[in-house]
Amino acid sequence: MNPARNRTLAMLLAAFAMAGHAPAWAHASLQNAHPAKDSVVAAPTEITLQFNEKLEYAFSGARVVDGAGREVSMGKATLDKSDPSIMKLAVPALSAGRYKVEYVGVGHDGHRRKGEYSFTVK
Numbered sequence: 001m002n003p004a005r006n007r008t009l010a011m012l013l014a015a016f017a018m019a020g021h022a023p024a025w026a027h028a029s030l031q032n033a034h035p036a037k038d039s040v041v042a043a044p045t046e047i048t049l050q051f052n053e054k055l056e057y058a059f060s061g062a063r064v065v066d067g068a069g070r071e072v073s074m075g076k077a078t079l080d081k082s083d084p085s086i087m088k089l090a091v092p093a094l095s096a097g098r099y100k101v102e103y104v105g106v107g108h109d110g111h112r113r114k115g116e117y118s119f120t121v122k
Contacts, residue, residue: 028053028060028085028107030115037117044121047073047089051105054084059106062089067098077103094121 032050035041047064057079064073073089080086087103102116 027109027111027113028055028105029113030103030105033101033117035119038119040120040122042122043094044091045093047091047101049077049087049089049101049103049105051085051087051107053107055079055087056106056108056110057084059110059112060087060104062087062101062103064089064091065100065102066094072099096121 028051030049031052032048034048035044047062049062060077060079062073062077063071066072072094073091075090077087077089080088087105089101098118098120100116100118103114105113105115107113
């Protein structure tokens with residue numbers, strides 16, 4: 001066989017082998033939320049965020065802000081004891097209006113994933 005062709009084949013095989021390990025490089029990302037993004041809901045008492053992997057409690061968190069940018073969440077977000085990929089955040093009785101959830105999820109790889117979404121209380 002041609003040496004150049006052998007090198008090309010070896011590089012292609014290495015690339016395919018490395019591509020098979022891509023999930024190990026994934027970061028914590030939001031999979032589901034309640035209330036959901038852009039939803040219109042009755043006043044919730046808790047915000048629930050589910051990520052695609054277990055979170056590191058010390059470095060993950062969330063808060064809820066009202067339309068004027070004032071934080072309305074109560075205390076620090078907690079992780080579900082039976083499933084640390086689920087973050088919960090208590091909120092007081094919210095009045096009608098638009099609210100924004102801002103979150104940071106840090107998985108086992110140590111990378112921070114920040115995000116936000118809004119919902120409306122009717």
